[in-house]
Amino acid sequence: MQPVARIELLQGDITKLPVDAIVNAANTSLLGGGGVDGAIHRAAGPELLAECRTLGGCPTGGARLTKGYRLPARYVIHTAGPVYRDPQKSAVLLKSCYRNCLDLAVKHGIRTIAFPAISCGVYGYPVEDACRIAVDTTLDFLARNEHLKKVVFVLFSRRNHDVYRSYLQALGWPH
Numbered sequence: 001m002q003p004v005a006r007i008e009l010l011q012g013d014i015t016k017l018p019v020d021a022i023v024n025a026a027n028t029s030l031l032g033g034g035g036v037d038g039a040i041h042r043a044a045g046p047e048l049l050a051e052c053r054t055l056g057g058c059p060t061g062g063a064r065l066t067k068g069y070r071l072p073a074r075y076v077i078h079t080a081g082p083v084y085r086d087p088q089k090s091a092v093l094l095k096s097c098y099r100n101c102l103d104l105a106v107k108h109g110i111r112t113i114a115f116p117a118i119s120c121g122v123y124g125y126p127v128e129d130a131c132r133i134a135v136d137t138t139l140d141f142l143a144r145n146e147h148l149k150k151v152v153f154v155l156f157s158r159r160n161h162d163v164y165r166s167y168l169q170a171l172g173w174p175h
């Protein structure tokens with residue numbers, strides 16, 4: 001299937017999704033935070049934090065895999081997004097988050113994965129720029145990788161969902 005046809009867009013709560021893996025926009029400690037991280041830990045239960053404690057953190061742009069515990073998703077892939085400062089450096093790191101999550105997913109036989117808008121909350125990344133990086137990096141990966149069947153972008157807010165929808169439609173999505 002065409003890469004763009006393997007992308008889905010959803011407005012809502014990523015913790016509800018019955019996909020193989022959901023991605024957590026974590027911080028480098030992996031020991032919990034607010035936003036989507038807090039929601040994922042609340043929904044997964046305390047075993048998630050216990051496993052995260054064994055990982056020894058994650059560098060910015062890196063990714064680490066845990067089980068999903070009480071989540072409908074089998075796995076959580078935790079990534080530490082950049083705090084938005086220098087646009088060029090932040091872009092390299094954000095791209096690395098998406099690449100490393102997708103690489104890790106394929107390594108573990110994951111076929112369906114959902115991403116939140118990494119760094120677009122308290123880390124302050126402008127959503128228009130983050131969206132382009134998320135979508136371009138994912139399409140590039142899908143074009144070279146048949147194993148991933150579905151990548152879902154889950155946006156909590158209506159506004160962010162609209163930004164993603166406009167960008168995807170300009171690329172010929174949903175076909």
Ligand code: ADP
Nearest residue numbers: 013014025035036039116119120121122123156
């Ligand atoms: P970061 O620290 O990487 O900026 P945040 O968790 O603050 O991470 O925000 C990342 C994005 O996740 C924001 O756009 C926020 O609105 C969104 N978000 C928060 N809760 C959820 C949720 N339950 N499901 C999906 N997205 C969420």
